[in-house]
Amino acid sequence: MDAPRSPRRTVRFLIALAAILAALPLGYFLFLHEPPPAAAPPPAPVVEREAPPPQQRPPEAQRVLKLEEIHGTVEVRRGNGEWHAVRPGESLHPSDAVRTLEGSYAVLVNGETVEVRMEAGTEVSIEALTDTLSRLMLANGMTTTRVKPGTRQTFEVRAAGSDAVARTEGGRFTMSNNGAGTVAVGTQEGEVAFIGQGKVVIVRAGQQSIVRPGRGPSDPTPIPTSLLLKMNWPARPTLTRRQMVVSGQTEPGSHVDVEGRIIPTDEEGRFSQTVPLGEGRNTVRVHARSVGGLRQELKHELNVDTTPPSRVTVDPGMWNDPRPDSQ
Template identity: 50%
Template sequence: MAASPSHRRQAPFLIGLVLILAALPVGWFVFLREPPAPLPPPEPPRRVVTDADAEAKKAVELVLSSFEGTVDVKHGEAGTWEPASKDMALRPTDVVRTGRGSWAVLLNGESVELRMEAQTEISVEEISNELSKVMLSSGLATATVRGRPNVRHTFVLKAKNGDAEASTSQGTFTMSNNGKGTVSVGTREGDVKLTGKEGKYVIVRAGQRSIVRPGQAPTAPDPIPSSVFMKMEWPKGKKLREAKLTVTGHADPGARVMMGGVIVPTDADGGFTLDLDLKEGSNAVQVTAVGVGGAPKEETRELVLDTRPIIETENPW
């Protein structure tokens, strides 16, 4: 049956209405919907802190860990001396000195330990993750450098007033400086590079020592003797008539010589002179030589001063 004329007229209207209704969601989505908020930028990947990073952070902290007796610190060349305090942080240009009968230990994280003996002075030159550099002005100091996994740290100990420079990344060595640049280095563990004049160097291995005099290259390393060498020239005779007395002696170059706990200056060859003021009667003089290895050498001599006039008796016969 054919569609009626009214139905044929309604068909286009209905089709148009359907198309309009279908287009409404699309128009809302395109024209009326608010655009979504932009996505935040991606976060950078977080760096995992490793044990090596922790070790490197510790390595830049040079700390006066422990001490005993009189220890003073000076911050910078223009600073004034002040008493040290435990765990005091040290920075480049700081100076540390120990008094008679005193000692101090400096730590650079877990990489370096530096022990200063009595009447020793050092100054801090450089501190970084990879390098610690300290200058030994005078005295005796022992450095222990520990190798750490994934962390390489080099420790350098220089001598003031001379050309000597000792360095190692793992080992234990002792350096002495007579204050005039004559240096002795003895190695207990590991290998130490000892440099002298014009960059000439030797490798001082465990159980060896070498000497550097100002303006000279290091001597060939030789075994550390069992005891320090020292020879005294004492006056002859049991009684002395003069209160002022000069005594000479000789020790290993770079060795520390002390009389009654006081440092005695030595020359480049280890020679020294004692100027004594004796009192009437018995005088005990004690001289000790300490080196970079081996047992210290000690000599004690009793000097008797007798200034009483000599009375001569006449022979009755």
């Protein structure tokens, strides 16, 4: 039989048991208890921002046309200002206009991309000059334009008094406008889109087309080998007045001048104008040029004598009848 425990050992046992029981809640909290989830942080305030503006294409760089060559009298008008004479090297900008007077011509250039030759009696205004587009308005007369291919440059010529437009991206073409709705295009190199009254034709090298009032461009035809020029010369070789009516007919859209004076032609190529003459012998030269580059010249010689006839002297004796009076 075991010996009874001593009171001291019993007290120790009880104290140890009490310590273990007291430590159980602390151990559970430290090792077995899961802490409550941390509170979520408050949501960040929503800041409304303005949408960025849509990206806009930067405007195209503006170019200028320069008057590279001038012969005779050439005038420029800035905006709505007055016409004034210019010299080679001056620049032209959109809203400017340039004109060549009789017996004159001018050459306009846009770098190495575009070259425009204006014949005598021609007026153009500049409507647009950018890296990709050049546009002119041909009021009247004749221009020949060369556009360097492969430069991504579109060149347009509009015609005043008509809805006709010639457009190319490379090549050389001539365009005329009589200012009354007759517009012609002839292409020497490349091809040109010729537009009018909702119709579009492609005028290729060696072809020409014409727009008449109220009609679209004609189907392109080959440029003829010669230019028609017929004149109605006076029947008498001597005139008694110091002026003469010069009339005739040529190919529609042609450029006609008489001794340097520009004569407009109608939609059938007819022309008529009074020109001054000098006393004595006169040589009248008529020159025509077509949009196909053809030229023709005719001349006619005549005399002008405005001297009044000599005074007639009447012999008084012619009224004395030697015969006796009748009975």
